[in-house]
Amino acid sequence: MPFRGRSAPRIAGRGTAMAVGAAMVVITGLAAAPALHASPSAVGALRWAPCDDPARPGAECAALSVPVDWARPGGPRFDLAVARRKAADPGARVGSMVFGPGGPGDSGVETVVRRISRFSPEVRRRFDIVSFDPRGVGGSEPVTCSADLLAERPSPELRRQADFDATVAYNKRLRADCRARTGPVFDHLDTARTVRDLDALRAALGERKLTFHGSSYGTLLGARYVETYPRRVRAMVLESVMDHSVPTARAFLRSSAAAAQDSFQEFVKWCDGAPGCALHGRDVRAVWRSLLARAGRGELEDPAKPGASLSTSDLVNKIAFRKFYRPDHAGLAAAIAGMDASGPLPPSPTSAAPLPAATPVFCSDWRLPVRDYREYASLVAMMNTTAPDLPHLLPLHMAAACLGAPTANPQHRLEVRGAPPILLSNALHDPATGYPWAVSVARQLGRGGVLLTYEGHGHGSVTSGPCMEDAVDGYLTDLAVPPRGSGCPAVPS
Structure with missing residues (x-):
């Protein structure tokens, strides 16, 4: 072809596997690596x-x-x-x-x-x-950390300066624990x-x-x-x-939110025009908003874990965002329709999402400083404005997990001289x-x-x-x- x-054109703006032992967790992208x-x-x-x-x-x-x-x-x-x-x-x-x-x-x-x-x-x-x-x-x-300490990770939904300070303190404790268990690397x-x-x-x-x-x-x-x-x-x-x-936390989070929201808008547009969509003829955004509300109250059942509630973050990142990767618009529509038809669970609290894989790698490459809770709240508001259909996106979790972390390899513009042609490939x-x-x-x-x-x-x-x-x-x-x-x-x- x-x-x-x-x-x-102008446009606005893969899963974590953890092998958990009795006392620690190895953070990797591979649950059971082939032995050497x-x-x-x-x-x-x-x-x-x-x-x-x-x-x-x-x-x-x-x-x-x-x-x-x-x-x-x-x-x-x-x-x-x-x-x-x-x-x-x-x-x-x-x-x-x-x-x-x-x-x-x-x-x-x-x-x-x-x-x-x-x-x-x-x-x-x-x-x-x-x-x-x-x-x-x-x-x-592999980075190795205490499973018990990882389970204590605070929610990225910070509501006051005390929550911000507690997250920074937790990140410091976690880094010290991971460093001690992992070694000098x-x-x-x-x-x-x-x-x-x-x-x-x-x-x-x-x-x-x-x-x-x-x-x-x-x-x-x-x-x-x-x-x-x-x-x-x-x-x-x-x-x-x-x-x-991308120079700042605000610019990084805005561009990440814009990309995700663009994919959601493309999904809605596809569903409106595809008779085979499980939500065809319905107000897709209204159905989705109802699921977000149910997840926020702890009333939405996790399709993969019957009887367990699905958090808003997991609904966005593990259900919708993963379907956008493939992309699988039909699969996402079917999943949304199935959850919409399911009965509500008794309201229950939902826990913070697991620590993303290799967060220490990300934190060592991205300097995303946030001064205090007030600035953090402004970043959350900006993301919710940029991606109104997708709250609690994973990049925000990453930024929260990196609060207070040192950055060995911060962002900079490339300076390349003497290289052959480099081919870049990206979906629109x-x-x-x-x-x-x-x-x-x-x-x-x-x-x-x-x-x-x-x-x-x-x-x-x-x-x-x-x-x-x-x-x-x-x-x-x-x-x-x-x-x-x-x-x-x-x-x-």
Whole structure:
């Protein structure tokens, strides 16, 4: 399918798994990571052995020894968990392509071992697909914290200065606990350090230049890598792009809310025009508002846990937001219709949502200071104005969890010189990484930034139909850069 020439339109503005033990919880993006048969590697070496997952054969695992602190390369080290699947057609092999997982908190090892189908057949044929668990995640020194302390997390619905102060104090206690249980890597989790890990992996793979595909939070890693090592890049795809230049908490939360609200508006528009929508012919917003009200009173039953109440936050983030990712408009409509038809539970209190995966990683990358309760309340009001249908969005939870936290790798505009063309891919209606972020990062990359627009919905776009897939495959395999302003039509979901 040919590319569609276009000018950029103006638009307003993956789940946490926790393995809980008796006394602590390991915060990871992977509930049960494939075991590494390979012994810890020597510096710069990768000793591959089959991963411990007989149900999904063909993947190999290894461990790469890297410094805890790259400023002290002779100091303590830890092993980075790595996995690969070799190119299906060795005779057509281009090299290794490293995948940067999202989250933060997603496991690249899990992606390679269990979800290799997320890559196109051509990429699987032509590349060894390699990924890793970023430091602090999965098999790479995962952040470990007290389960009891995590269960005490205060609600982000702060109502007074005392609540604000209590949250800051709680965050401090939690960081101290996680640091003590995790070890020295806890203070070195930011993406600037992970960039050094990524370059060590490139060298260990024997690749003179890096071929990279970063998705969602992995685009922050890719953008920082090309800024740090521009001449070590062969090709780089940034899919569902995060803009690490967003300067303030207000700007970050506003842009996040605008992206989510845009996806809700697209859902309502779809339902109004689709006879197959389970809410077709009804006032979708009115039905949704009634569910929000019932959830706020603790009267809405959790479809996944009969007899248990569903919080407003979980209704927004675990029901609606997750459906926007795929996207699954029909599934969301059916879920809303089912909850609307359900009988009310006796009113009961709802608890705060679990701590998002790898929050310490996020806090080390994003400086989102909030002075006091008054400013926090103004941010909540701004988000409710920007996204009136989606209160308690996850970015607000993240901002609350980072109150008082130090930031090792704060936001800044990219400065890239000497890099090859970088291909950015973003859906026009992405609920988590809004299209304006992709436009911004492409501009920061200057002449080297080429944005390919998927004119549809969802978080992730490189395999959204043959047009997108062919464009990305051609770039990765043959370095064929799509014309500027290219777009691909939406594929019916």
